[in-house]
Amino acid sequence: MTAMSPSERRLHKELMSLIKEPPPGVTVDTESVQQNLSEWKLNIKGFEGTLYDGEDFQLLFKFNNKYPFDSPEVTFIGNNIPVHPHVYSNGHICLSILTEDWSPALSVQSVCLSIASMLSSCREKKRPPDNALYVKTCNKNPKKTKWWYHDDSV
């Protein structure tokens, strides 16, 4: 293997441990990662006993060369975007650890766990109240959105 940057080295380590010991319900699309270490597709299952039981979702993680100092860009992709008060229909997720509360001690694994717990604690399947306007006007990159985190309940 040719010299990897520190950011690539860490991504490589994370990938290995995610393949070896994935968090419950999460699988890595290894084909996508083999093509490009800075874009990972992950499959995540809706847990049994939650509103998303039996559903499959796909997450896209994009890392820049400042990872882990910069947070990854994380969105839901594919044709099943979970209907959730913090998930916009374009796949953008309103989750503070993805922007201002990011820390380099967090990882792909911990982001997956947060998203899984966000889905699991949902009591009513609905889109965010400002979904239509947001989806029409937002930047393609959710990290460019000035999120207003106000709801800790789900």
Added chain:
Amino acid sequence: MGNCLKINSSDDISLLRGSESVHRQNSGPLPMFQNEQYQQIFFPSPSTSIGHAPIAGHSQLSEEDQVKIAKRIGLMQHLPIGTYDGSSKKSRECVICMAEFCVDEAVRYLPCMHIYHVKCIDDWLMRSLTCPSCLEPVDAALLTSYETT
């Protein structure tokens, strides 16, 4: 703590200067080197560790940013550096680069006693003065440790 970037000034960092446990470096550069010191503060060399500090590569910083960076670096100098002796049961790897610490490697101690590779944590502290593991604000903890000693 190799290079001393501290300048005699009346900024809030100087409040911390009495805390002997935290630093025992020389107290400010000789006047004749002052310009050189300024250069070093305002245009730090691009970081070679993970990613880049936000300051890297920008030679045209506003005066306000330059002062901010200088203060930040000054504050970081108060965080002690040690060498990893392998006896620490708590942390075996640096959670930033996820690499295991090697014996005799330089590590920086935060007030919460979490340790990181110096290069890794310095890159982060330039962005945010918080401990990546427990999110404790580093500057507040430094001030507290000064008040209680």
